[in-house]
Amino acid sequence: MNVHATIPSDILGLTTATPLSRRTFFMSASAAAAAGYTLAAGPVRAQAITTDTKDIVAAEVLVNVPGGQMPVYFARPEKGKNWPVVVVAMEIFGLHAYIKDVVRRLAKAGVLAIAPDMYFRSGQDLTKIAEIPKLMPIVNAKTDAELLADVDATVAMAKSLGGNVRRLGIIGFCRGGRTVWVYCANRKNVRAGVAFYGSLVDPPAQKERWPKSPIELAPDMKAPVLGLYGEADQGIPVAQVETMKQALTKAKKKFEIKLYPAAPYGFHADYRPTYRKEAAEDAWKQMLAWLKTHKVM
Secondary structure, eight states: OOGGGTSOHHHHHHHSOOOOOTTOOBOOHHHHHHTTOOSTTOOOBTTOOOOOOTTEEEEEEEEEETTEEEEEEEEEESSOSSEEEEEEEOOTTOSOHHHHHHHHHHHHTTSEEEEEOTTGGGSSOGGGOOOHHHHHHHHHTOOHHHHHHHHHHHHHHHHHTTEEEEEEEEEEETHHHHHHHHHHHHOSSOOEEEEESOOOSOOGGGTTTSOSOHHHHGGGOOSOEEEEEETTOSSSOHHHHHHHHHHHHHTTOOEEEEEETTOOTTTTOTTSTTOOHHHHHHHHHHHHHHHHHTTOO
16 A cells, blocks of 8 residues: 555654654653643754744734634734735644744744644644644644635734735645645735645545645646755655646746755754754745745745
8 A cells, every 4th residue: 555645745754753863952741842842743852943032023812713713823023014924834733832933033034924723623732732643633624625714814814913915925834835835826815935845745535625735736826836845755755846846837837846955854843853954944045035036025
């Protein structure tokens, strides 16, 4: 049996063993939980990046959506107004410390960044779930239709907070990277997207919830997308990335895809053993440049 046909790429990439460096120190589970990190992703690096709130405003607010009030975390510069908006699509682990830190980093770069907790309807705090098998029924139950509506509601909230949604971008990590491809294929209001190792092929069992995979959506892309992938990713093989490039090229879409040598799945996740500093720092620069090129920033 081909495991790629039955397991989402983000899960396959996560569950592939990554050697732990002897030079890396990890927090205890209790310390990681206290710091707001997810438990299901495994060991949390003590060297995880922490961004302060100097010169920015950061807070969590609630957004009314079908099914309840969705928490979103946003940050923006302390001064100014009419900031560009960047939606941050999270991993499968909930709205935890790493995603919030990414939001603050973007605010420091001059945008109103906002991250929705799109799995809140489960009534469970995903950051406190320690086992991936318990997490998957929750995250895999989400339909693309609901996902798109949640991002739309997040964009509307960003506008109410003073953001300029005419300069809208979206970035995402892991499952959130897939969200970037899906959103950019379905919405005309976004200027550019950046997908960090977002899955490109969906399991057939998810067809009802996820009608089209990112590769199938290539002809529908309405915004230019930058894809950032690792050559050593065990969940998203290079062949899939090449297929995506071919599909986008055939459809004459604006895009760019960069492959990082020896980088595994999750290479930007500075709290995990998969973190690769050189690739992560370059990917961040590439992301900012892409958003500037396409007039988000």
